Amino acid sequence: MKETLQELKKKIAKRKFYNKIFAFIGFISTTVGIILLAVLFIDLAIDGAQRISYKFFTSFPSRFPEEAGILSAWVGTCLVMIVTAAAAVPLGVGAGIYLEEYAKKNWFTNLIEININNLAGVPSIIYGLLALGLFVYFFNFGESVLTGGLALALLILPIVIMATREAIRAIPNSMREAAYALGATKWQTVKDHIIPYSIGGILTGIIIGMSRAIGETAPIITVGALTFIAFLPPSPIEPEFPFLNFKWLMAPFTVMPIQMFNWVSRPQQAFHLNAAAAGIVLLVMTLLMNALAIYIRYKFRKKIKW
Amino acid sequence: MLKRLLSVVLVIVVAMTFAKAVSAAEKIVKIDGSSTVYPVTEAVAEEFQKAKKGAIKVTVGISGTGGGFKKFCRGETDISDASRPILEKEMQLCKENGIQYIELPVAYDGLAVMVNPKNNWVTSMTVAELKMLWEPAAQGKITKWNQIRKEWPDKKINLYGAGADSGTFDYFTEAITGKSKSSRGDFTASEDDNVLVQGIAGDLYSLGFFGLAYYEENHDKLKLVAIDNGKGPVIPSEKTVKDGTYQPLSRPIFIYVNAKSAEKPEVKEFVEFYMKNAAKLVRQVKYIALPDAIYKKGLDRFQKKEIGTVFGGDAKIGATIDDLFKTKPKI
Numbered sequence: 069m070k071e072t073l074q075e076l077k078k079k080i081a082k083r084k085f086y087n088k089i090f091a092f093i094g095f096i097s098t099t100v101g102i103i104l105l106a107v108l109f110i111d112l113a114i115d116g117a118q119r120i121s122y123k124f125f126t127s128f129p130s131r132f133p134e135e136a137g138i139l140s141a142w143v144g145t146c147l148v149m150i151v152t153a154a155a156a157v158p159l160g161v162g163a164g165i166y167l168e169e170y171a172k173k174n175w176f177t178n179l180i181e182i183n184i185n186n187l188a189g190v191p192s193i194i195y196g197l198l199a200l201g202l203f204v205y206f207f208n209f210g211e212s213v214l215t216g217g218l219a220l221a222l223l224i225l226p227i228v229i230m231a232t233r234e235a236i237r238a239i240p241n242s243m244r245e246a247a248y249a250l251g252a253t254k255w256q257t258v259k260d261h262i263i264p265y266s267i268g269g270i271l272t273g274i275i276i277g278m279s280r281a282i283g284e285t286a287p288i289i290t291v292g293a294l295t296f297i298a299f300l301p302p303s304p305i306e307p308e309f310p311f312l313n314f315k316w317l318m319a320p321f322t323v324m325p326i327q328m329f330n331w332v333s334r335p336q337q338a339f340h341l342n343a344a345a346a347g348i349v350l351l352v353m354t355l356l357m358n359a360l361a362i363y364i365r366y367k368f369r370k371k372i373k374w
Numbered sequence: 375m376l377k378r379l380l381s382v383v384l385v386i387v388v389a390m391t392f393a394k395a396v397s398a399a400e401k402i403v404k405i406d407g408s409s410t411v412y413p414v415t416e417a418v419a420e421e422f423q424k425a426k427k428g429a430i431k432v433t434v435g436i437s438g439t440g441g442g443f444k445k446f447c448r449g450e451t452d453i454s455d456a457s458r459p460i461l462e463k464e465m466q467l468c469k470e471n472g473i474q475y476i477e478l479p480v481a482y483d484g485l486a487v488m489v490n491p492k493n494n495w496v497t498s499m500t501v502a503e504l505k506m507l508w509e510p511a512a513q514g515k516i517t518k519w520n521q522i523r524k525e526w527p528d529k530k531i532n533l534y535g536a537g538a539d540s541g542t543f544d545y546f547t548e549a550i551t552g553k554s555k556s557s558r559g560d561f562t563a564s565e566d567d568n569v570l571v572q573g574i575a576g577d578l579y580s581l582g583f584f585g586l587a588y589y590e591e592n593h594d595k596l597k598l599v600a601i602d603n604g605k606g607p608v609i610p611s612e613k614t615v616k617d618g619t620y621q622p623l624s625r626p627i628f629i630y631v632n633a634k635s636a637e638k639p640e641v642k643e644f645v646e647f648y649m650k651n652a653a654k655l656v657r658q659v660k661y662i663a664l665p666d667a668i669y670k671k672g673l674d675r676f677q678k679k680e681i682g683t684v685f686g687g688d689a690k691i692g693a694t695i696d697d698l699f700k701t702k703p704k705i
Contacts, residue, residue: 131417131659289437292406292445296416296434298423320402320433330436333409333566335591335660340568 109351116344124345128298129327133338136331138346140297144213144321145282145353147301151217151317152281156224157274163225164232164270169258188226195223196290204291211292213301214317219287224277231273235266268365275361279354285325294322295330324350401640406435407442407455408541410585411627414481415455417655418648425647430640439541440464443630447473452635453645456628457483457541462687465705474633474681474705478645478672479698480652482662484586484615485546485623487599490578495519495526498600498607501550501622507531507581509551513558519579527579533561534570534582546583549622571595583623586610587660612662618694626664626693633681649673664695671699681705 127137171177199219209215239262247257263270301319304312324346331343405415412434419432437445439456446454447468460468460477468475487504489496503522506512519526536542538555543563548554564570567584574580575595589596589610600607603621614620629648635641649672656663682703685693 128420129416130420131413131655292435292437294406294433294435295412296419296432298420299428299431320404330409330412333568334413335567335585335588337591 109348112344112347112351115341116346116348119341119345120348124342125349129296129330133336133342136339136342138324138327138349140300141322141324141327141346142349142353143300144216144293144297145323145350147213147304147316148216148220148288148321148323149278149282151214152220152224153274153278155218155221156228156277159221160225160228160274160277161232161270164229165236165258165262167229168233168236169254169262184226184229188230191286192223192284193286193290195219196287198222199287199291210318211294211320212318213321215291216288216293216321216323219291220281220284223284223287224281227277227280228270228273231276232266232270235269235273236262238269239265264368264371267368271361271364271368275357279357282354282357283325283350285323285329288323288326293326294320295326297322324353401430403430403432403453403641403644404451405433405453405455405629406437406445406451407453408439408457408627409436410439410457410483410541411455411480411629412436413659414627414652414656414661415453415629415648417659418644418651421651421655422644422647426643430643432644439544443467446475446630446632447471449473449632449634452632452638452641454630456630458545458625459628459685459693460630460683460687465683465687469705475630475683476633476636476676476679476681477683477703478629478631478649478676479626479664479668480629480648480672481627481656481664482615482695483625483627484610484620484662485542485549485583485625486586486589486610487581487583487601487623488574488589488596489581489599490574491595491597492578493597496581496597496599498602500602501604504550504601505552507533508535508547508557510556510558513560529579532573532577532580533558534573534580534584535561535563536567536570536584537563537565540565542583542585545625546623586615586662590660615662616665616695618696626695626698627661631676633679636676636679645676646673649676664698668695668698675699675703 124137125142126139127135128139129141130136167177167180196219199215199222203209203215203218204211209218243261243265244257247261252260297320301316301321302313304314304316328343328346328350331339331346334340403419405419415434419434423430423432434455435442439458442451442454442456443460443464444467445451447464448471454475460475487499499522507516507522516522517530518528519531520528522531535557536546543557544554547557551557562570562573562582564573567588570582570584571588571592574582575592581599589598598609600609601620601623602608605619608614608620610620610623615624618624629645631641631645636645649669652669653663653666680703682705684698684701684703686704
């Protein structure tokens with residue numbers, strides 16, 4: 069111990085310096101993300117804001133940029149998202165719970181786990197091709213809202229499964245043991261404890277998946293979504309009994325990203341403004357979904373007392 | 375208990391509505407195919423639906439000329455948009471599935487070769503020079519302007535062109551190098567022509583090709599190159615494309631109508647509307663309209679149900695307006 073106080077101070081100063089450097093790098097990394105989003109949004113807003121009006125939401129596509137709107141696109145996107153959620157949520161959450169709570173841990177489940185992780189990295193066009201073969205030709209669903217929704221459901225299934233498993237894994241084992249100690253069956257444990265405690269994480273995964281799905285173009289084009297469609301699918305709600313209508317599942321459709329893609333590739337500058345405006349709408353739709361997820365997570369977290 | 379009752383009711387409701395969903399056939403005209411033809415068909419579809427007050431529905435997709443024919447020859451669509459004549463293997467596919475079709479030209483489209491507006495050395499190029507520049511053998515070898523003509527600058531040439539999935543790329547390569555899809559690979563390719571416009575506008579030593587309509591919208595950012603096909607340089611314009619002097623980079627674009635679908639009153643009405651209103655609508659979307667007499671001939675061919683193609687499965691280069699109706703279509 070020949071170190072003098074001077075040397076010690078030097079070392080401490082050095083460490084503090086490193087600490088500051090890392091904080092600085094971290095800060096820059098964070099701001100890059102935020103600034104990118106802000107620049108993107110401002111750029112879109114400058115171009116597109118002038119086009120956003122009530123008429124823009126209630127008009128069909130047109131050859132005149134000033135008259136063209138996104139009615140068929142946003143309705144299509146909403147309907148497709150409903151189908152996607154209805155298919156991907158029960159399947160994904162079910163699979164996640166089974167793998168985490170019920171399945172035995174052996175080489176086979178490990179293999180499944182690796183495969184699910186790999187599936188999350190498969191390019192989206194591949195899911196489109198799969199859906200084309202499976203839903204359009206084999207099941208004969210046609211080029212419909214149902215096919216589009218299921219194609220996107222396949223795409224986000226791995227994301228939902230992984231998020232569900234992560235969320236369940238975060239629950240301390242003592243919770244399960246306590247439930248079993250009181251004589252609860254596995255199902256009771258899952259229903260009353262596992263799902264409520266992990267719902268926040270599961271919902272986050274679902275929303276991340278849905279946010280990815282809403283912006284996808286490739287698989288939707290592959291399964292035959294249209295570009296020009298100047299009518300809406302039949303309404304899901306009708307005045308007579310039985311009040312619900314599922315004809316819309318079989319209707320032809322288009323979605324927001326396809327409409328944007330088409331406008332961006334047109335020569336006329338005015339169509340590019342439309343594309344920017346549609347971009348703002350799509351961005352706001354995504355942000356709204358995220359806001360919803362944050363709100364739900366907050367509500368559920370308040371209930372958990374551990 | 376109430377919850378359980380509710381879910382039973384819900385299941386019944388869902389089951390009943392599904393049963394209901396199976397019925398109902400609507401009057402829909404289904405169109406898919408080339409994104410080059412899309413703006414024309416979109417305009418016609420828009421006007422047609424307005425005229426019919428929504429009684430007949432029209433849908434238009436953009437799977438590309440090739441993708442469109444795949445669906446068309448499986449009988450999935452009523453009409454296929456095409457930026458080139460139907461090819462031999464597509465004719466074969468249609469034949470296998472018993473699909474017969476009526477070929478109708480709807481407009482003219484010109485491909486333009488463009489350079490930066492500050493480029494003061496290029497005013498025209500011969501087809502041979504373009505071939506030397508774009509053929510596969512040029513890859514990595516022809517990289518400087520002065521390799522094409524000695525008096526041009528000793529600077530690297532930056533190339534821009536349409537992406538390999540587009541009919542535009544197919545047509546340009548066929549017209550210039552003599553073989554469809556045969557091109558050098560070291561150029562900036564984009565399916566989005568606006569990307570190409572930006573690229574050329576910002577680069578003094580650039581050269582690129584794409585649809586003439588994009589030049590019309592950006593003429594302050596680009597400079598047209600006149601093309602010399604052996605008869606002196608010709609600048610592309612509505613006039614030179616129409617009278618057939620701008621060769622070989624002008625082409626007719628088509629719709630193909632499924633002959634069986636043409637029996638359906640809604641498809642028949644739509645196609646007749648197309649032929650009668652095309653001249654006006656084509657101009658509105660900045661394409662080059664065919665002469666009125668040609669649309670009349672098209673209508674006539676449709677009403678007489680003359681099936682087949684006049685091109686015999688060949689993506690004929692530099693088809694002139696006269697070629698479209700010179701011979702009877704054959705299967």
